[in-house]
Amino acid sequence: MTTPxxxxxxxxxxxxxxxxxxxxxxxxxxxxxxxxxxMVDSELRRESAEFLDLLLAAADEGAAADISAEPxxxxxxxxxxxxxxxxxxxxxxxxxxxxxxxxxxxxFALLQAKLKDEAVLLSEVWTFNVLVDKLGLYTTxxxxxxxxxxxRRQQAxxxxxxxxxxxxxxxxxxLPLIGTLDSERTQVIMEILLQSIVDRSSGVAIIDITGVPAxxxxxxxxxxxxxxxxxxxxxxxxxxxxxxxxxxxxxxLGVSFEGVVTTASLADALAHAFRLSNLHVSQAxxxx
Amino acid sequence: MxxxxxxxxxxxxxxxxxxxxxxxxAWMIREGFSLVDxxxxxxxxxxxxxxxxDYGGGGVVLLEQLLEGARAGLRxxxxxxxxxxxxxxxxxxxxxSTGTGLGMGLGGSxxxxxxxxxxxxxGQGTVVTITRWR
Ligand SMILES: Nc1ncnc2c1ncn2[C@@H]1O[C@H](COP(=O)(O)OP(=O)(O)OP(=O)(O)O)[C@@H](O)[C@H]1O
Ligand SMILES: [Mg+2]
Numbered sequence: 001m002t003t004p005x006x007x008x009x010x011x012x013x014x015x016x017x018x019x020x021x022x023x024x025x026x027x028x029x030x031x032x033x034x035x036x037x038x039m040v041d042s043e044l045r046r047e048s049a050e051f052l053d054l055l056l057a058a059a060d061e062g063a064a065a066d067i068s069a070e071p072x073x074x075x076x077x078x079x080x081x082x083x084x085x086x087x088x089x090x091x092x093x094x095x096x097x098x099x100x101x102x103x104x105x106x107x108f109a110l111l112q113a114k115l116k117d118e119a120v121l122l123s124e125v126w127t128f129n130v131l132v133d134k135l136g137l138y139t140t141x142x143x144x145x146x147x148x149x150x151x152r153r154q155q156a157x158x159x160x161x162x163x164x165x166x167x168x169x170x171x172x173x174x175l176p177l178i179g180t181l182d183s184e185r186t187q188v189i190m191e192i193l194l195q196s197i198v199d200r201s202s203g204v205a206i207i208d209i210t211g212v213p214a215x216x217x218x219x220x221x222x223x224x225x226x227x228x229x230x231x232x233x234x235x236x237x238x239x240x241x242x243x244x245x246x247x248x249x250x251x252x253l254g255v256s257f258e259g260v261v262t263t264a265s266l267a268d269a270l271a272h273a274f275r276l277s278n279l280h281v282s283q284a285x286x287x288x
Numbered sequence: 289m290x291x292x293x294x295x296x297x298x299x300x301x302x303x304x305x306x307x308x309x310x311x312x313x314a315w316m317i318r319e320g321f322s323l324v325d326x327x328x329x330x331x332x333x334x335x336x337x338x339x340x341x342d343y344g345g346g347g348v349v350l351l352e353q354l355l356e357g358a359r360a361g362l363r364x365x366x367x368x369x370x371x372x373x374x375x376x377x378x379x380x381x382x383x384x385s386t387g388t389g390l391g392m393g394l395g396g397s398x399x400x401x402x403x404x405x406x407x408x409x410x411g412q413g414t415v416v417t418i419t420r421w422r
Contacts, residue, residue, distance in 0.1 A: 180306050180309070213309075213313070213327075213330070214309065214327055214330045214331045214334060215331070216331050216334040216335055216338075216393075217335060217389060217390045217392045217393050217396065218334075218338065218389070220390070221389065221390050244324070245323045245324045245326070245327040245328075246327060248324055248327075248328075249324070249327045249328050249331050249400065252328065252396065252399040252400050253331060253335075253392060253396035253397075253399065253400060254382055254392045254395060254396045254399065255390060255392055255396070
């Protein structure tokens, strides 16, 4: 009834499950102990215990060779969850795969102590190693896919982040520019600003360049083009966030934002925008 | 004069201009230049790198850390193998552009640095060198 090596290792491990779990945890900690920042002890213990149960349950059903088979589905799912969460937490692929690979040492020690027949021992160790290798590779694969997903999502987020038109007040838009203002990006940003002016029927747009590290001729020219286009659409632009080093550099370079209201800070720009919109800000009378 | 350290970057497309700018910024910071000096040198480098890409068909930029007596400086050389500039004086005139630019790049970067040299021969390419001393 029993095939030569159908889960004998699993019986040995199951009989000494608690001791085995402790040994396995020690092995894992030896590798990731340098990362207490990433993982709480109790969490590692819980995950390890749960996975061990799933592993032994699957082995009980007798399928060790093919981890894509049905009995292994719960183990696979559990591993995938662990891989994904570790990719998010910032573990390295090695640290993540260690969860599975560190099963080998304690399993070998236990099997060696319990299985007296050398041929059986060898065969069980071999079967277990093959299984662990497959699970380890699976872990790494899931880990890498998750990382790619994370990177793709971050890139998309950054593209959106780079063009945040915000409405500060009715009729007053602000476009805080951050980072380098080259070619395509400038084009996209400017189109979004002009479209927002139409969509929200704004009369004033503040372009804040506090986050722009350098204004060269091309950046200046692009900004001026945008201001001119906005003006044609009936909106006035204010360029804010001109820091001292930018101002000095622009003077030497010989470029200017002629005919445009410029301010040192976004707050100054907002105050000016209020004036342009005939809005008055005053301090509420205190009731003491 | 002593050249203490060099770095060379390729200029082929607009991303390379961004990288050149970032590298110049990092060097200026490491050399202890003021924020104003950093911004001036980065802006000049941005202009010349873009000219090399847009008009020179790409090229290379060489950064050199200089030491002359007690003073330290940064020299940057932009070299391209493009069509060259037929009339250097005209090209450096503010407002002159054969493209769609403001025509302020060459004249402006000359004003942003301590030393500026430009050499060009038709069909051979263009070499522009800028230096800023601390
Ligand atoms: N590396 C180069 N190779 C060939 N021609 C060049 C090169 N650099 C500049 N030129 C010529 O010199 C002209 C003036 O250059 P400059 O950088 O001053 O202005 P621009 O590039 O046209 O505009 P801006 O730099 O203000 O955006 C250019 O239009 C171009 O014809
Ligand atoms: Mg230019």
